Amino acid sequence: MRHVAIAGFSLALLLFGALEWAARREGSRIPTFGDVCAYVMRYEVGPVPVGRIALFGFWWWMGWHFFAR
Structure with a gap:
């Protein structure tokens, strides 16, 4: 496995x-990975930077599941 x-x-x-x-x-x-990340980082709903929060949450999840063992 x-x-x-x-x-x-x-x-x-x-x-x-x-x-x-x-x-x-x-x-x-085709957009590069950097272009996609820049687009996501700019996404906001009102004053809340939703894109940055989502990217931070994604990296936190990756670290928790793959690197914390």
Whole structure:
């Protein structure tokens, strides 16, 4: 089961790298990871920075589930 999880994470990382590479080609209409993060960080509902809170919550969740063990 551990090998399946490692293979899944490796595949996800490989696909992420391929998508980022495709986004950085000249004339590409695919946004880069940085562009997506910048768009999310700018999202607000009134005075509440919902995008920043969501990104912080996502990183907290990732750290809690994968790095705190």
